[in-house]
Amino acid sequence: MYQTESWGSPYVPASGRNGVGSYAGGGDPFERIEQLAAESAVVIFSISSCCMCHAIKRLFCGMGVNPTVYELDQAGDPIAGKEMEMALMRLIGASSAAALPVVFVGGKLVGAMDRVMASHINGTLVPLLKDAGALWL
Amino acid sequence: MFPSWPMRFHHQQQGSSRSGGESTDSGSGVNTISSKAEANIEPESPISRKAASSSSDHYHFQHHQMDQLAVSNGGAGPSSSSHHHIQQQNQSADKPPNEKRKGISSEKPLDAKTLRRLAQNREAARKSRLRKKVQAYVQQLETSRIKLSQLEQELQRARQQGLFLGGCSGAGGNLSSAAAMFDMEYARWLEDDLRHMSELRAGLHAHLSDSDLRITVDRYISHYDEIFRLKGVTAKSDVFHLITGVWATPAERCFLWMGGFRPSELIKMLISQLDPLTEQQVMGIYSLQHSSQQAEEALSQGLDQLQQSLVDTIAGGPVIDGMQQMAVALGKLANLEGFVRQADNLRQQTLHQLRRILTVRQAARCFLVIGEYYGRLRALSSLWASRPRDTLMGDENSCQTTTDLQMVQPSQSHFTNF
Numbered sequence: 001m002y003q004t005e006s007w008g009s010p011y012v013p014a015s016g017r018n019g020v021g022s023y024a025g026g027g028d029p030f031e032r033i034e035q036l037a038a039e040s041a042v043v044i045f046s047i048s049s050c051c052m053c054h055a056i057k058r059l060f061c062g063m064g065v066n067p068t069v070y071e072l073d074q075a076g077d078p079i080a081g082k083e084m085e086m087a088l089m090r091l092i093g094a095s096s097a098a099a100l101p102v103v104f105v106g107g108k109l110v111g112a113m114d115r116v117m118a119s120h121i122n123g124t125l126v127p128l129l130k131d132a133g134a135l136w137l
Numbered sequence: 138m139f140p141s142w143p144m145r146f147h148h149q150q151q152g153s154s155r156s157g158g159e160s161t162d163s164g165s166g167v168n169t170i171s172s173k174a175e176a177n178i179e180p181e182s183p184i185s186r187k188a189a190s191s192s193s194d195h196y197h198f199q200h201h202q203m204d205q206l207a208v209s210n211g212g213a214g215p216s217s218s219s220h221h222h223i224q225q226q227n228q229s230a231d232k233p234p235n236e237k238r239k240g241i242s243s244e245k246p247l248d249a250k251t252l253r254r255l256a257q258n259r260e261a262a263r264k265s266r267l268r269k270k271v272q273a274y275v276q277q278l279e280t281s282r283i284k285l286s287q288l289e290q291e292l293q294r295a296r297q298q299g300l301f302l303g304g305c306s307g308a309g310g311n312l313s314s315a316a317a318m319f320d321m322e323y324a325r326w327l328e329d330d331l332r333h334m335s336e337l338r339a340g341l342h343a344h345l346s347d348s349d350l351r352i353t354v355d356r357y358i359s360h361y362d363e364i365f366r367l368k369g370v371t372a373k374s375d376v377f378h379l380i381t382g383v384w385a386t387p388a389e390r391c392f393l394w395m396g397g398f399r400p401s402e403l404i405k406m407l408i409s410q411l412d413p414l415t416e417q418q419v420m421g422i423y424s425l426q427h428s429s430q431q432a433e434e435a436l437s438q439g440l441d442q443l444q445q446s447l448v449d450t451i452a453g454g455p456v457i458d459g460m461q462q463m464a465v466a467l468g469k470l471a472n473l474e475g476f477v478r479q480a481d482n483l484r485q486q487t488l489h490q491l492r493r494i495l496t497v498r499q500a501a502r503c504f505l506v507i508g509e510y511y512g513r514l515r516a517l518s519s520l521w522a523s524r525p526r527d528t529l530m531g532d533e534n535s536c537q538t539t540t541d542l543q544m545v546q547p548s549q550s551h552f553t554n555f
Binding site: 049050051052054055056058059062063098113114117118120121122123125126 | 421424425428429431432434435436438439440442443446469472475476478479482483486487489490493
């Protein structure tokens with residue numbers, strides 16, 4: 001089973017166990033997403049069993065960043081979790097089911113894995129992280 | 138012939154004790170029959186005589202059996218032989234029938250030494266025949282072995298030239314239609330690549346204006362965008378074909394990372410060849426190398442996680458859950474496409490970033506270097522496949538090669554080795 005604890009906590013998990021229950025439930029999922037994204041410098045919406053999500057977490061950890069991770073499959077309210085997943089899919093414009101992981105930096109949407117990698121390669125990700133206070137020189 | 142037999146035989150019976158020097162025809166009755174038969178078929182020779190003598194012994198033995206037959210049958214055939222046999226027996230009581238065959242004074246009885254010699258002769262003849270058979274068989278094997286290694290080499294060569302489309306996928310099955318399609322498109326892409334490279338070369342030599350050269354460079358980038366798009370399409374249907382690198386030459390395949398080149402390695406190769414660079418450009422290139430390394434590492438770890446998860450899924454569990462297990466595993470396997478896509482994405486982004494960091498002329502030279510590098514890697518694969526390998530000579534030739542290598546190096550040890 002894919003465990004968040006096994007990463008040795010290089011990042012700060014959301015309040016409550018793996019963010020369970022504290023963030024999902026009730027209200028517009030888009031609003032919820034925006035709210036959560038604004039709370040931390042780097043926010044990753046993920047699925048605990050997803051390997052690409054694991055890759056993106058490793059990317060940020062490798063850069064020395066502590067992202068806040070919300071495992072949508074471990075939300076207290078599974079329906080709310082699913083709603084948020086669908087909302088994120090709409091936000092990034094994904095046509096297929098593979099929406100997650102999705103990354104927000106400084107409250108602003110960066111995108112899914114391909115966008116994150118493209119921004120890292122073209123050198124725009126690091127300044128963004130620094131501006132958000134997630135990375136120090 | 139039959140009527141004359143007994144007389145002749147009788148004659149010989151009486152005269153055989155004295156007529157040792159006669160030809161084989163004058164041998165004992167037994168020998169006569171056999172020798173007569175053989176005289177008609179074969180020329181007189183020691184071998185045939187030996188053979189005859191051995192066959193006559195055999196005949197002698199057979200006679201014992203036929204005697205029984207004759208007694209029971211009383212027929213014409215057997216009777217003659219039994220008649221024969223009786224006389225034969227009479228003969229053997231007197232003297233050795235075989236002695237006559239030798240054509241020497243054969244009045245001595247058939248002693249142990251002679252018997253042994255005859256047995257040895259028979260044994261030698263048998264061994265000689267056996268040896269010939271074995272030699273013929275070994276020859277056949279050797280020929281087949283040469284043919285087999287030749288076929289293997291041809292196959293290897295044909296595979297590399299992409300001719301062998303029907304059934305040599307890495308997975309062991311036939312090439313899927315998506316894979317076959319990709320291989321075909323890739324072959325065309327390689328041809329286009331050569332054309333683009335000669336355009337770049339011509340543009341650089343002709344000292345085109347930057348704006349003109351930019352067009353050629355941008356066209357080359359689009360050319361690469363095309364192959365990444367193609368791979369993306371293929372990944373949906375046959376990700377294994379891409380990730381196992383069946384479409385690439387062996388040398389390329391050896392260094393394959395997630396279905397293609399490793400961006401950080403490419404940059405490492407380019408750094409020394411992209412001169413002269415401004416300080417800002419150098420920083421840009423090193424930063425690019427660093428970030429691509431980080432991205433590669435992250436993707437590799439993700440892939441490891443996928444493999445581990447897959448192993449856990451199909452490893453344990455009760456048999457009842459078998460089908461469900463497989464369904465889950467299939468779902469996990471589908472993620473492979475995502476990783477190959479992201480890897481290609483990384484490759485594409487790296488090339489675009491290079492274009493941004495470098496000037497137009499630098500970029501033209503850079504892409505020429507890249508194209509030439511992979512061209513050489515592919516050529517290396519072909520050379521490797523068609524290098525001479527003497528499988529028959531084996532150790533001899535390897536020693537020869539070692540000796541040749543030693544001769545190239547002028548050192549003291551060179552002499553001590555001889």
